[in-house]
Amino acid sequence: VSVRSHEDYQENLGAYVLGALPELEAEVLERHLPSCESCRAEVARLEVVTNALARSVPQVDPPPSLKASLMRTVNEEAALSRRPNGPSAAACAPGWPACSRASPWREHSPCWHWAL
């Protein structure tokens, strides 16, 4: 990794943790992270802020029908003892269950972090 490209990665870390990197750029950064301890540490540091942002919003009660619908599906699946993993979950670091989406980078973004 050249100094220049490392600086490019560093420049993108803020946008990355905010989810504001376009998909391809995020993927490029995610390929860099496993080999760069300083970028990983910086992402971990900045993710404290995005975690906090998620908790800062005004609290609104969900409708009871949401839980009813969710638990109906969950109870059916529990009864069938089916616990399917998503198609790409196996390729994902453990700890982040939702890495199995069609558009993987956003939910992949923290995967490396949890794999440390």
Place this chain on the structure above:
Amino acid sequence: MALVQRGDARAFEAVYDRHGAAAFSLAYRISGNRAAAEDIVQEAFLSVWRSAVRYQPERGNLRSWLLSVVHNRAIDWLRRSVSQDRGRVDAEGIEERKAAPELTDAEAFRREEAQTVRTAMERLPADQLRVVELAYFGGFTHSQIADMLGMPLGTVKGRMRLALDKMRDGLGEAVA
């Protein structure tokens, strides 16, 4: 969560009871649409249920993990929407939950934590707060934000980074 990993639906229900409101609040804040927020939360929790075996508690906080899943789903929803302005919520449009007469310790802590975060946000310069909100709650990419605000991409990246650094310092250990 260990019980959820073993397929215990009642344990999963307890997880929802504890974190569902925070998840819905975040989804609603981003989507500005109750029906969409319900779909987002349902999708997110089902994905957690179906792959809970991969969750390793020693590697992180369950609430942060769940909310990151919800955030990602909500941003995807925004980007799938024809117009990103559709249904955008604004502060006065949100009916915040009334404070319960007797808060549990956990609820009181969360309210205090949320207030700490909001205070840190309010201390940001307006131009930095704007880019953070457009990115995190608006689902816009850095280049979209640059176009929108008529500024170079490097400036947007720099403001994002400055804002995050300032907030990180402002939050201190309160939410670490």
